[in-house]
Amino acid sequence: xxxxxxxxxxxxxxSPPEKPPSNLFARITGINTGWIRSLLIPTLALLVxxxxxxxxxxxxxxxALALLKEDFGGGLRLMAExxxxxYKALFTGAFGSVYGLSETLFxxxxxxxxxxxxxxxxxxxxxxxxxxxxxxxxxxxxxWVALHLNLPGFIHIPLAILAAIIGGALWGGISGLLKAIxxxxxxxxxxxxxxxxxxxxxxxxxxxxxxxxxxxNPISEFVPLSARFPQVFGADYRxxxxxxxxxxxxxxxxxxxxxxxxxxxxxxxxxxxxASRFAGMKVQSLLVLVMGFSGALAGIAGANQVxxxxxxxxxxxxxxxxxxxxxxxxxxxxxxxxxxxxAALLFGALKAGGRAMQASAQIPLDLVVVIQALIIVFIAxxxxxxxxFRVKPPEKEKTQITKGWGG
Amino acid sequence: xxxxxxxxxSILVVAAMFLTACGADEPAATDVPPPPPADTDxxxxxxxxxxxxxxxxxxxxxxxxxxxxxxxAGVDDMSFNALGWKGVTDAVAAGYAQADPILLESQAMEDxxxxxxxxxxxxxxxxxxxxxxIEEAVKINAAANPDVKWTFIDAGGFxxxxxxxxxxxxxxxxxxxxxxxxxxxxxGVIGTYGGAPYPTVSIFMDGMARGVxxxxxxxGTDVQVIGWSVETADGQFTGSFTDMALARTTCEGILDExxxxxxxxxxxxxxxxxxxxxxxxxxxxxxxxxxxxYFAMPExxxxxxxxxxxxxxxIQVTRxxxxxxxxxWLGGGTVGNAANGAVGLSPLNSWEDKVDAELWAETQAxxxxxxxGEIDAAVYAVGPE
Numbered sequence: 027x028x029x030x031x032x033x034x035x036x037x038x039x040x041s042p043p044e045k046p047p048s049n050l051f052a053r054i055t056g057i058n059t060g061w062i063r064s065l066l067i068p069t070l071a072l073l074v075x076x077x078x079x080x081x082x083x084x085x086x087x088x089x090a091l092a093l094l095k096e097d098f099g100g101g102l103r104l105m106a107e108x109x110x111x112x113y114k115a116l117f118t119g120a121f122g123s124v125y126g127l128s129e130t131l132f133x134x135x136x137x138x139x140x141x142x143x144x145x146x147x148x149x150x151x152x153x154x155x156x157x158x159x160x161x162x163x164x165x166x167x168x169x170w171v172a173l174h175l176n177l178p179g180f181i182h183i184p185l186a187i188l189a190a191i192i193g194g195a196l197w198g199g200i201s202g203l204l205k206a207i208x209x210x211x212x213x214x215x216x217x218x219x220x221x222x223x224x225x226x227x228x229x230x231x232x233x234x235x236x237x238x239x240x241x242x243n244p245i246s247e248f249v250p251l252s253a254r255f256p257q258v259f260g261a262d263y264r265x266x267x268x269x270x271x272x273x274x275x276x277x278x279x280x281x282x283x284x285x286x287x288x289x290x291x292x293x294x295x296x297x298x299x300x301a302s303r304f305a306g307m308k309v310q311s312l313l314v315l316v317m318g319f320s321g322a323l324a325g326i327a328g329a330n331q332v333x334x335x336x337x338x339x340x341x342x343x344x345x346x347x348x349x350x351x352x353x354x355x356x357x358x359x360x361x362x363x364x365x366x367x368x369a370a371l372l373f374g375a376l377k378a379g380g381r382a383m384q385a386s387a388q389i390p391l392d393l394v395v396v397i398q399a400l401i402i403v404f405i406a407x408x409x410x411x412x413x414x415f416r417v418k419p420p421e422k423e424k425t426q427i428t429k430g431w432g433g
Numbered sequence: 434x435x436x437x438x439x440x441x442x443s444i445l446v447v448a449a450m451f452l453t454a455c456g457a458d459e460p461a462a463t464d465v466p467p468p469p470p471a472d473t474d475x476x477x478x479x480x481x482x483x484x485x486x487x488x489x490x491x492x493x494x495x496x497x498x499x500x501x502x503x504x505x506a507g508v509d510d511m512s513f514n515a516l517g518w519k520g521v522t523d524a525v526a527a528g529y530a531q532a533d534p535i536l537l538e539s540q541a542m543e544d545x546x547x548x549x550x551x552x553x554x555x556x557x558x559x560x561x562x563x564x565x566x567i568e569e570a571v572k573i574n575a576a577a578n579p580d581v582k583w584t585f586i587d588a589g590g591f592x593x594x595x596x597x598x599x600x601x602x603x604x605x606x607x608x609x610x611x612x613x614x615x616x617x618x619x620x621g622v623i624g625t626y627g628g629a630p631y632p633t634v635s636i637f638m639d640g641m642a643r644g645v646x647x648x649x650x651x652x653g654t655d656v657q658v659i660g661w662s663v664e665t666a667d668g669q670f671t672g673s674f675t676d677m678a679l680a681r682t683t684c685e686g687i688l689d690e691x692x693x694x695x696x697x698x699x700x701x702x703x704x705x706x707x708x709x710x711x712x713x714x715x716x717x718x719x720x721x722x723x724x725x726x727y728f729a730m731p732e733x734x735x736x737x738x739x740x741x742x743x744x745x746x747x748i749q750v751t752r753x754x755x756x757x758x759x760x761x762w763l764g765g766g767t768v769g770n771a772a773n774g775a776v777g778l779s780p781l782n783s784w785e786d787k788v789d790a791e792l793w794a795e796t797q798a799x800x801x802x803x804x805x806g807e808i809d810a811a812v813y814a815v816g817p818e
Binding site for chain 2: 133228229242243244245264331335336340341343344346377378382384388391
């Protein structure tokens with residue numbers, strides 16, 4: 027394949043007379059002007075989700091509902107106050123202070139890495155539901171290096187991350203391999219591998235290789251100082267070099283997808299595997315490769331969870347639900363690295379702000395989850411958002427999410 | 434058709450926007466005539482502004498400001514998180530803590546630290562946390578904040594004066610429940626399984642098995658226990674508190690061996706066992722743990738609960754806050770047991786008519802003997818490591 031076919035495929039929906047990307051950023055990442063418009067629907071979806079969220083806050087305000095019967099205006103006012111208080115707490119919790127901002131970035135770090143992992147899969151037509159499992163395996167690989175190799179920090183941390191990359195890549199690669207060889211659908215295999223990974227970790231944390239000495243509960247030994255991610259903004263803020271790694275990963279994925287020949291082939295397979303095969307691409311090995319890259323990114327997120335924050339000790343819950351949030355993130359970011367960065371920031375903000383909403387506005391955290399879900403619903407139904415806001419659809423908009431079953 | 438739908442949706446959205454817009458800055462814009470200078474300060478005062486600003490400098494501040502942090506199971510786990518929070522709200526109702534206690538649910542491991550910080554920032558003077566996984570975060574923050582009191586629902590390795598660890602000699606009540614179960618069983622087989630081999634889980638199984646053995650000893654019967662061996666101090670575990678399919682399979686396996694009283698220990702993993710019993714249509718019973726399952730668990734299982742081995746987490750949390758309010762609070766391990774009423778048996782509820790009155794009287798006598806120290810059922814070691 028030549029360079030010219032590459033650029034054609036980058037923007038399949040654009041008409042031929044297209045200006046080449048002008049600035050350096052665009053040249054490196056392959057991202058050009060279209061992205062501002064592509065922000066429109068996600069932004070509107072967020073807006074609608076926040077509005078519906080407000081309705082939820084208002085309708086679950088029992089005090090105000092009770093008052094509504096006697097004093098309709100007063101009840102409404104109380105509801106509105108509740109909504110205002112909740113969103114104020116959400117916003118200030120996420121952006122209102124340096125601490126809030128740092129917590130937003132902190133929460134965004136693993137989300138960004140796993141979001142990229144899922145987005146990369148989407149681009150190649152693969153639905154990687156297994157980011158959680160890949161995180162767990164990658165994290166445990168990093169933990170092993172952290173606990174059992176006695177090295178100075180400047181080599182210990184890169185080595186632990188490398189172990190996480192390999193662990194995650196292998197775990198993701200299994201699904202790729204199963205798909206390539208047997209045709210087993212990656213949705214099934216990645217979900218099942220999540221279970222295997224979780225119970226494996228649960229077990230590993232009870233063996234002396236990982237378990238804290240003298241403990242009965244499945245909890246790991248403390249990560250030694252030399253393997254802990256240094257904090258970037260000082261000891262008061264939890265943002266670590268994990269964030270820098272995640273940003274670097276985003277740039278790398280941009281480059282990989284839009285500027286490398288592998289990335290070209292990934293996307294070609296995503297658009298049409300049959301045509302790609304006829305064009306001479308080794309689709310089978312590409313599937314393994316994509317799942318490997320995807321798993322590697324998730325693996326780094328696992329390392330971040332293990333080495334990235336106090337108390338530098340983990341239980342089997344260290345991957346949390348991040349790998350599943352990542353699916354939502356990748357959808358929200360329309361499988362574009364830049365979109366995923368924004369989406370990770372948004373979800374990070376919802377996490378940091380959600381805590382403030384609980385603490386100072388006494389609103390259950392569940393509501394933040396509702397808002398997240400609403401955003402996804404509206405993202406998944408762009409026609410709905412367009413209809414609400416009377417946005418004209420672009421002439422041709424193709425966001426290849428993933429192939430259907432048996433694709 | 435679709436157009437209509439969109440119109441309705443649009444109206445909904447606009448209405449919603451209207452509501453939020455009010456929330457944003459002008460609360461009075463909807464129906465009521467706005468009070469003249471209705472901006473931000475004046476109308477709000479009545480309700481919301483007061484509790485937020487209170488600090489410990491105020492004269493009322495004799496009472497602790499309580500903050501409760503859950504583990505990952507969340508406050509609606511129908512188990513120790515729910516009970517811990519109940520303990521806090523009970524303390525508030527009884528006047529041992531200030532109104533509007535703070536509740537923070539942890540969704541992920543990395544939430545523990547910021548949740549503790551959020552508690553401290555909101556001026557909490559007494560922080561209650563549940564579950565062993567928060568131990569390290571509590572240790573770090575309790576050491577850094579010696580003026581704040583901490584109640585830790587589980588055993589931990591603290592050596593701090595400002596942390597109280599709540600541990601429970603639940604095998605005392607389990608012993609009596611085992612005695613009851615051995616009298617109730619028709620097949621002569623009692624089954625049990627746990628979520629994971631944690632001491633807090635095994636202690637129920639161990640106590641129950643000892644109770645069964647005591648019954649055998651007294652009556653010369655040979656009731657078997659499947660799923661726990663007193664000799665090897667090991668038993669059957671699913672390895673998960675959330676995998677309901679696995680819990681059901683485990684339960685079915687034990688039911689296959691003719692067990693007709695089951696003691697599944699760990700969160701809601703007893704419900705799939707209830708499903709299995711209902712599906713088989715057999716005459717079998719469940720023993721609940723922690724909070725009285727007859728009330729705590731969904732209605733469709735109500736006929737199944739023979740009894741619940743109650744772990745009074747709420748009672749001990751309330752007592753901790755009470756001690757704080759009354760100024761006689763002490764840190765360290767605090768054991769809840771049969772004698773101090775923090776561990777006990779629930780009423781029979783739906784099994785009232787089915788259990789032989791004499792057996793029930795004996796069971797209560799056994800429990801009383803444990804309370805009085807005549808029977809030593811506190812075999813399992815609890816307490817700070």
